[in-house]
Amino acid sequence: MLRALLPDTMIIAALDIIDREGVVKYKTSWGRHHYEVMGTTSTYTVFPHLDVASTAVSSYCTCPSFAFAVLISENHLMCKHVLAVCLADRWSRCVVRPIEDDDLLLKFAGHVSP
Numbered sequence: 527m528l529r530a531l532l533p534d535t536m537i538i539a540a541l542d543i544i545d546r547e548g549v550v551k552y553k554t555s556w557g558r559h560h561y562e563v564m565g566t567t568s569t570y571t572v573f574p575h576l577d578v579a580s581t582a583v584s585s586y587c588t589c590p591s592f593a594f595a596v597l598i599s600e601n602h603l604m605c606k607h608v609l610a611v612c613l614a615d616r617w618s619r620c621v622v623r624p625i626e627d628d629d630l631l632l633k634f635a636g637h638v639s640p
């Protein structure tokens with residue numbers, strides 16, 4: 527089923543990220559989850575479940591290929607980071623770390639400021 531929607535190379539890349547324990551799931555004290563994926567050159571923030579019913583895109587990743595392949599050219603449904611988060615979450619293969627509310631806010635602030 528996965529193969530019909532996603533290229534083999536993306537599935538292999540996602541499995542590779544999970545193997546390297548590259549999916550980090552931050553857990554706040556109030557039960558919110560925040561996902562980060564270590565790419566080869568940078569760390570990306572992934573939102574696997576956007577609650578936006580009006581768009582075709584149900585997930586979001588801060589990597590450049592998500593912007594190009596998913597949002598602009600619409601060639602792919604997701605990038606390897608989103609896929610890695612979905613699979614790692616389902617298989618309980620995320621690296622789970624607690625995070626303070628203030629630290630989470632700092633992370634978000636870091637993404638919106640220039």
Ligand SMILES: [Zn+2]
Nearest residue numbers: 587589605607
């Ligand atoms: Zn990505």
